[in-house]
Amino acid sequence: MLKDITLGQYYPEDSPVHKLDPRTKLVITFIYIIIIFFVRYYTGYLFILAFLLYTIYLSKIPIKYVIKGLRPLLFIIILTFILNIFFTSGDTVIFKVWRIVVTKEGLRQATFMALRLIFLVSGTSVMTLTTSPIALTDGIELLLKPLKVIKFPAHELAMMMTIALRFIPTLLEETDKIMKAQKARGADFESGNLLQRAKSLVPLLVPLFISAFRRADELAMAMEARCYRGGQGRTRMKILTVEGRDYLAYAVTMLMVTAILLNSYL
Amino acid sequence: MPVKIEQLTHTYMKGSPFEATAIRDINLEIDDGEFIGLIGHTGSGKSTLIQHLNGLLLPTSGSLYVNDIKIDKDSKKLNALRQQVGLVFQYPEHQLFEETVYQDIAFGPKNLGLSEEEIDKRVQESATLVGLDLNELNDRSPFELSGGQRRRTAIAGVLAMEPKILVLDEPTAGLDPMGRDEIFSQIKDLHRKKNITIILVSHSMEDIAKLVGRIIVMNKGTVELTGKPGEIFAHADRLKEMGLGVPQVTGLMQALKVKGMDVPDDIYTLEQAKAVLTKILRGTGHA
Secondary structure, X not given: OHHHOOOOOOOOOOXXXXXXXXXXXXXXXXHHHHHHOOXXXXXXXXXXXXXXXXXXXXXXXXXXXHHHHHHHHHHHHHHHHHHHHHHOOOOOEEEEEOOEEEEHHHHHHHHHHHHHHHHHHHHHHHHHHHOOHHHHHHHHHHHHHHHHHHOOOHHHHHHHHXXXXXXXXXXXXXXXXXXXXXXXXXXXXXXXXXXXXXHHOHHHHHHHHHHHHHHHHHHHXXXXXXXXXXXXXXXXXXXXXXXXXXXXXXXXXHHHHHHHHHHHHO | OOEEEEEEEEEEOOOOXXXXXXXXXXXXXXXXXXXXEEEEOOOOXXXXXXXXXXXXXXXXXXXXXXXXXXXXXXXXXXXXXXXXEEEEOOOHHHHOOOOOHHHHHHHHHHHOOOOHHHHHHHHHHHHHHOXXXXXXXXXXXXXXXXXXXXXXXXXXXXXXXOOOEEEEEOOOOOOOHHHHHHHHXXXXXXXXXXXXXXEEEOOOXXXXXXXXXXXXEEEOOEXXXXXOHHHHHOOHHHHHHOOOOOOHHHHHHHHHHHOOOOOOOXXXXXXXXXXXXXXXHHHHHHO
């Protein structure tokens, strides 16, 4: 039940996209997000769509899987769509009910925004689907390293993220287990009004917090026992290297960026 | 028929790339008042099977009946069932949450909507059954107790539901030998006094051999063997193939048999072994 969330869950596969350096994927995702905001006409989205579909095709991830990941955000996408229809002013009125006016400009703006959201979410989820959490945090750490000059704790941040990600499945499993144990004692998590439901969560949350603290304590102890002292002088087992395919990926991205800029501002 | 399992199959995460069938076509019958030992290697489907008994998992196909309550893939309203079947998970002390020992044991009966007096009666009774001294521990927080006491509090919390069938998943994992013996002797007492059906999941062949009346062996999601302890342990080779062993005494007797001594291979307690061996030794002594 809790395990059904696909958004951002790593999908193991042997593909050129999976093999890209995580830094490359992070940078390209960053460029991708920015360039989406530069699109001014629908034709610009064609380039985004082509780029996205090509990446998904290369990554061997079933496209159904990416679309399924959009489902939790459906509500936000629809809400954005509706708000934009009603709150965009324009001249070409399509129809008018009482004081609600729907204009052609409003409709266009709404579709445009909804598409923007869909592209943003599916693009970023393709990155997390093809990059294992550990590779991702490694990439973030290396990208943030130059900020050390201004005392930015890049290593600590990356370590925290790694640990947090590492414990998500563990805690989900734990939640599932405690929930079952309490259900076996007749606890009811599904019915009642809002207050009753909130109250019924106590038997779940208390043991969960206790076990989270216990695990944190044990982990800290285990790290200390193995002489963990932060990032100073720490070497890595897998050294990230930028290879030919990374340059190729940058080239394709630049192609898309140029196409969109030309399409939007020329 | 108290528990009847028919063609039970359970598949986790059906229709996703992570699909996995944990148990397949299980058929079993368990009588009232039986003491069953359920053994199997890690991943053999034991936990999946026992979670079906009180409807925490619903079958993907097939069905089971517990005291005439039918459970299949569309079952709803399982409270009546959960009252009949008590399930003690591994490390049950991880489910404790209340402020006092008393309140934690009372959580189950409270959910059943019983009266104050009835709840109090049940808490006292189940605390006594597991050997907790409520006079001393009543208002203590469960989190300041020792490991063994915490586990017994959690087991009392399940017993307070007064189940007709009690399922215990590795109830002694992580306890010291003394704590283990205590828990086992209390389970044995419980079975004798209240005559409820007990299903004990364990890895330890010695413990199972000492306690249960019938053993069910699971392997790779199916029931491989069932029978009395003696019958099961006579299949030492098959058990070994499944990554399981036999009690040390049984192993010894089987080794003696291979060496040419005339001993049965279905012995599983020290007493039996002693009787057989003294007979043989005296016999040769006189001859």
